[in-house]
Amino acid sequence: MVIKLYIFLLLILPAAVSGQVLQENGYKLFYPENISSNSTFDISIVASNPYNNNATLELYFVLPGRITFKNLLLHSVYNETNIPCNQINIEGISGEVYKAVISLSKNNISSKTYFQLLFSFKAENAKNVNFQFSGIFKAKGKTAGYIQTSDNFDSDDSLKLASVPLQFYKSQKYAVNAILFNPGSEMSINLTDVDVNTLLTEFWIKINGPNNNFLTIINKQTNKNLFDISTNPFQMITVKSENHSNEEVINPYFLSGGTWYHIAVFISFNTGDISFYCNNTLINGNKMTAFLKAGDLIWKFENNSQDTNFMLDIFRAVALNNNINVSFLNKNYLNFIADSSRVLYQFNFDNEDELSLAEGRINLSYSSVNFVKSDAPIFARAPELNIEVLGNSYELTWNGGDYKQARVYVLEKSVNNSDYTQVSIIQPENYHEKNYSILDEKDPDAEVVYYRVKQINFDGNVVYSSQVKIGQGVTEPFVLEQNYPNPFNPRTSIVLDLLEDSDVDITIFNLEGKEIAKLYKGFLARGEHKFSFDASELPSGIYLYKVSTPNYSDTKKMILTK
Numbered sequence: 001m002v003i004k005l006y007i008f009l010l011l012i013l014p015a016a017v018s019g020q021v022l023q024e025n026g027y028k029l030f031y032p033e034n035i036s037s038n039s040t041f042d043i044s045i046v047a048s049n050p051y052n053n054n055a056t057l058e059l060y061f062v063l064p065g066r067i068t069f070k071n072l073l074l075h076s077v078y079n080e081t082n083i084p085c086n087q088i089n090i091e092g093i094s095g096e097v098y099k100a101v102i103s104l105s106k107n108n109i110s111s112k113t114y115f116q117l118l119f120s121f122k123a124e125n126a127k128n129v130n131f132q133f134s135g136i137f138k139a140k141g142k143t144a145g146y147i148q149t150s151d152n153f154d155s156d157d158s159l160k161l162a163s164v165p166l167q168f169y170k171s172q173k174y175a176v177n178a179i180l181f182n183p184g185s186e187m188s189i190n191l192t193d194v195d196v197n198t199l200l201t202e203f204w205i206k207i208n209g210p211n212n213n214f215l216t217i218i219n220k221q222t223n224k225n226l227f228d229i230s231t232n233p234f235q236m237i238t239v240k241s242e243n244h245s246n247e248e249v250i251n252p253y254f255l256s257g258g259t260w261y262h263i264a265v266f267i268s269f270n271t272g273d274i275s276f277y278c279n280n281t282l283i284n285g286n287k288m289t290a291f292l293k294a295g296d297l298i299w300k301f302e303n304n305s306q307d308t309n310f311m312l313d314i315f316r317a318v319a320l321n322n323n324i325n326v327s328f329l330n331k332n333y334l335n336f337i338a339d340s341s342r343v344l345y346q347f348n349f350d351n352e353d354e355l356s357l358a359e360g361r362i363n364l365s366y367s368s369v370n371f372v373k374s375d376a377p378i379f380a381r382a383p384e385l386n387i388e389v390l391g392n393s394y395e396l397t398w399n400g401g402d403y404k405q406a407r408v409y410v411l412e413k414s415v416n417n418s419d420y421t422q423v424s425i426i427q428p429e430n431y432h433e434k435n436y437s438i439l440d441e442k443d444p445d446a447e448v449v450y451y452r453v454k455q456i457n458f459d460g461n462v463v464y465s466s467q468v469k470i471g472q473g474v475t476e477p478f479v480l481e482q483n484y485p486n487p488f489n490p491r492t493s494i495v496l497d498l499l500e501d502s503d504v505d506i507t508i509f510n511l512e513g514k515e516i517a518k519l520y521k522g523f524l525a526r527g528e529h530k531f532s533f534d535a536s537e538l539p540s541g542i543y544l545y546k547v548s549t550p551n552y553s554d555t556k557k558m559i560l561t562k
Contacts, residue, residue: 027135027147029164030254033279036375037126037168040070040258042235045117047135047147049109055139057102057147059083059117060159062095062132067166068122069098075116075234078108083117090159095132116234120257126168132161171375173459174334174405176350178206178313178374181214181303185370188301190220190363191317194294194344200320200327201299202264204376208257209308210235217265218298219290226288226297229263229276231255239276239284253278260313260376262331266324269293280328298363313376317344332379335402349374380405382463383436385453387470392442396423398453398465399435403428410454411438415446417467423451447471448499471499478502480547480554483533487559490536494519496529496547505548506531516543535560 027047035041049055063069072083085098109115135147146160179187191199205214213230228240236252255261255278264277269292276284301312314334320327321340330336336343345362347354351371358364383401387394396411406428412420424438443449453465471477479497486492494506506519516538519531533545540562546555 030256031131031164031166032256032259033167034377035123035126035166035168035256035259036377037123037170039375040120040122042256042258043119043121043131043164044235044254044256045119045133045135045147046114047117048114049104049111049137051104051111051137051139051144055104055137055144057104058136058138059085059100059102059147060090060097060134060136060161061119062093062097062161063121064095064129064131066124066126067129067131068124069096070120070122072100072120073116073118074102074107075118076107076109077113080233081107093159093161118235123168126166128165128167130163131166132163134159134161169377170461171377172379172457172461174380174402174457174461175313175374175376175378176348177371178204178311178376179349180309180311180370180372181301182309182368182370183303183305183307185309185366185368186300186302187312187366187369188364189299189315189345190295190297191344192295192363194317194319196294196319196344197268197270198320199267199269199294199344200264200318200324200341201316202262202318202327202331203315204260204262204313204331204378206258206260206311206313206376207231207255207308208310209305210257212303212305212308212310214301214303214310215263216300216302218300219292220296220298221290221292227274227276227286237261237278237283239286241286242289251281251283253281253283262328264324264327264331266320266327267294267297275324277324280325311372311374311376313349313374314378315345315347315349317346318342319344332377333381333402334378335381380455380457380461380463382455382465383409383453385451385465385468387451387468389470390439393439394442394449394451394470395437395439396451396468397435397437399433401455401463401465402457403433404430405457405459406430406455407458408456409436410456411440412452412454413440414450415443415448417450417469420450420452469497469499476554477549477552478504478547478554480556482556483545483558487561488535489561490538491532491534492558494531494533494545496524496531498524498526498529501526502549505546507546507548508533509544509546511542511544519545 027045030044032041072085074081074083083100083102085100088097088099090097136143137145210231210233213228215229216225217227219226226242230238232238235255237255262279266275272288274286274288275282319342322338326338355366380402383398385398387396409426409428411423413423414420423440426436448469448471450467450469452467455463477500481495483492483494504524505521507515508517510516538560540560543558544555
């Protein structure tokens with residue numbers, strides 16, 4: 001009982017994770033950041049029962065096309081229950097609408113008790129869509145409240161749906177194969193002759209079920225486990241150390257079954273600090289209890305479960321002398337690019353020959369692993385595009401990217417950031433990296449021009465460079481977008497698009513002209529910048545946000561509703 005309650009306490013700890021948690025006052029929703037367009041995936045809602053034992057929960061959710069509902073599980077401190085869901089029709093709502101009625105008393109969910117709703121879905125050539133849901137608590141047949149914060153709803157009984165964005169990617173042949181760990185499979189890696197001050201190890205993993213201790217970091221000198229990384233019954237990733245008392249940071253992260261996640265472990269051997277990350281988010285910070293070197297550690301991947309498996313793709317060990325964010329920028333690519341760091345070892349797991357050859361260079365052992373086709377989010381790099389003004393023309397130059405995979409480069413431009421036309425097409429030289437350059441005349445009728453390079457690879461996939469934008473004599477040096485969401489409660493985002501380098505001042509006012517907050521003051525380079533405003537301490541009402549540069553300013557309204 002104590003262990004289960006502790007797990008639920010972990011589930012409800014505060015966490016602000018982009019793409020992972022949508023947090024309101026009454027619930028937390030966990031969903032995968034990126035999902036393969038042909039895969040299974042899970043969504044988790046953690047909520048509590050604020051009412052008495054006789055309350056019921058009516059749950060509604062809406063699926064767009066190409067998403068199939070599989071099942072819904074209810075997890076509580078006491079049990080796990082498969083909840084039947086019926087497809088219904090509701091006027092004015094498009095898509096497949098499902099309804100489930102959950103008796104809280106029959107499932108031993110008393111007042112103030114937390115529970116988890118675990119949805120499972122199957123995607124078939126899915127594109128970016130929204131998942132919509134609503135939960136209504138009822139007592140004695142009447143609406144008592146909502147699983148969302150009640151501020152989002154009126155007092156009537158009409159169905160109000162919260163919306164969650166789901167992003168899908170199309171897997172590329174570039175990922176080739178991955179290693180499949182069935183029950184009993186294992187692989188150990190020991191970087192024998194590595195002597196570095198800092199070590200980053202990172203890999204992609206897809207776990208197809210809970211209760212899986214997939215990685216153990218072992219002290220080779222004592223043969224004792226230093227850290228165990230696993231998923232618990234609620235599919236939260238957890239880190240267990242040899243000494244539980246020295247845990248400094250715990251931030252559990254939900255791992256959807258059938259979805260790939262990036263795991264990074266960063267160690268400073270000078271200080272003994274070790275940090276664990278999942279999808280760019282710190283999940284645990286710790287201390288190693290002994291003075292160790294990189295060669296003293298064994299990385300053991302093992303599937304000791306009875307009925308689930310997991311897959312591994314791209315294991316990389318790096319002497320990281322840059323910020324950890326450099327790792328996150330490189331995670332989706334085969335090649336690791338950093339000015340001060342170097343890759344010590346990398347396994348792409350394309351075939352068994354790669355592992356066999358590595359056995360002669362490092363201590364590597366493996367058994368019962370299989371090589372299967374990978375759908376991990378490993379992509380070809382796009383080229384980097386730059387622009388310079390040359391009189392009445394622009395010089396567009398680009399290089400980098402995975403030039404060996406490129407079949408053709410297409411330089412494109414647009415005057416409205418949506419309809420792009422071809423400027424030039426170039427056949428790349430695939431045997432070495434090269435700088436490409438094209439001159440394009442200014443468009444006298446356009447105030448702003450956008451450029452990008454479309455790289456078409458041999459496997460048919462397309463990647464785009466980041467777009468570059470240049471103003472052509474416009475008087476406004478920036479574009480200020482409407483804050484989103486608007487109305488908001490209590491946080492919103494403000495996006496500023498600078499057309500030229502400038503000093504910038506961003507200030508929040510109330511309607512009386514009193515300054516409420518200063519979001520930014522200083523220099524900003526040309527490009528898009530995003531700022532977050534938290535109005536937790538402010539009352540509901542209309543506020544103004546003003547952006548000023550030395551020669552121009554713009555002001556917009558935003559609405560805070562609580």
